[in-house]
Amino acid sequence: MNNISIKCLKSEKIQSGVCYGQFVLNSLKPGQGITIGNQLRRVLLGDLGGVAISAVRIAGITHEFSTIPGVREDILEILLNLKGIVLKNKTKNTQYGRLKVQGPCVITADLIQLPADLEIVNQNHYIATISTSNIVEIEFKFEYGTGYRLANQVFSDEDENYLQLDTIFMPVQKVDFKIENVYDSANNISERLLLDIWTNGSISPNEAIEHAAQIIIDLFLLLLNNKNTTEKNQLDLKNPSLSIEPYTNIAIEELQLSVRAYNCLKKAQINTVGDLLQYSPEKLQELKNFGRKSADEVFSTLKNKLGIILK
Template sequence: MANLYIKCLKSEKTECGAAHGQFLINSLSPGQGVTVGNLFRRVLLNDLGGTTISAVRIAGVTHEFSTIEGVREDILEILLNLKGIVIKGKIQEPQFGRLKVQEPSVITANLIELPPGLEIVNPQHYIATISTSNILEIEFKFEYGTGYKLASQTFQDKSEDFLQMDAIYMPIQKVDFKIENVYDNSTEITERLILDIWTNGSITPEDSIFEASQLIIELFRSIIENKFTNDINETENETSQIPIDPHTNIAIEELQLSVRAYNCLKRAQINTIGDLLEYSPEKLQELKNFGRKSADEVFITLKNKLGIILK
């Protein structure tokens, strides 16, 4: 991996602001392509964060099943349209923005007044259409996070009159990779990893690679810098030395014994194979109504079904 490098093969952007990038990582040793590709894919999809609209407050509206006079869309449709707005920027605490319209118009995302540090990637994204001079006023709550949170998890304070929204923080929409073998003049074989990344436009594919690499480095650095703990609890140490029999928790019903033998075992509170193995052959025959014939049946069944021989 001495000559390991990364190269951008393709970088493109769509009209809606989404971006796609293709990258080449070369000079990997055989087998490392899958490892590096899977690692990048999991970190890009799971650990990168973003800012989104987590809740809204609409003047005169108390629940999501309401309608607004003069507005073509109902509240549910407006909330669904708002989920498509892509926000660029990082914030430490929740921030608020607003939108106020008092004339017939088509409302798009560029009409939203944003707090400092935030930017709308798709300003022409459609929100609603208003056909009267009624006032439509919306307050937006912006939050930064990772992953995906359902509305029921993000909405806390009922008194604020905010309508909760499903919060999609993930800036990465899709990650794909493929591995190719490279044969040089010698007998040495190396691999090259081709990584495709699609984002919603709030982050470029190049920056997403950089951030993912930083997260991976910090993760493994914490492992390297962390000292191993040698203090082992004595009871845990003793427990770890006891071999665990895989048959211990199997119910005796699995042995499919005769009714007589089964009933005798159950009366003696022998419910599992582990309980049964605590009894010696002599002790088994001391059970009430458990004779030599029942004992032989148990010994043969244990041997044939589980390979356990009682001596």
């Protein structure tokens, strides 16, 4: 049994509040690195949620192609700047905030009045500049979600005066991983997985990997607890009319054949062991560039790996 362990090698804050962390998972069996790395990467990038500004209402403005008197930026530039504000949340409820300032001044994210459950990570983030004594008043809508949502999503009637934003909820910006082979004194091979995570600062890389692992655990627990599905599958397996050989759907990549034999089979549209068993030994040798040596290799591999003997 594996003694799998995870260790944080590096954790630091870089520009604009972005957090970076590097982790290593040790003592993995050969092949487990790519499985765990892919699963964690997909969940980190796609399933973790966050809070972002989804819409704004600006006093005196009815559409995004307007301008505010005395403000250097037009509405589109302001909306783009607002998308860069990073928020920490303690609740998943929709909330509202507001900003009211009189110029001349530079408007930054720290001037936004927030509810108690929200916090701005990058408080010095630039929004706009007022060059006159005009007053700028903005109301913000904060929503929790996952992934990315386009601004063309239909709003309710109460939101008709709001300008919508393309909303990025994802707290994890980037994930990389690589796998290294490790040899012990007896020349046994194990793998270690190096995982690099960048977040927007609303959560730390440590928190991100903990949340991702919990999501994966919860997913598989649902599968284990789904007794009705399990019982149905057991009944289906007992039905002789539905019996399926266990090896028919195995991809031929799992046989680890030589390049020559593998390429010949793929060119003949033989993608699984089930496809391969449709061919007799004589028909196999009739494949283009598939000689006696390749046939012997296939027969031997089927026998040694799967216990299949072709007559």
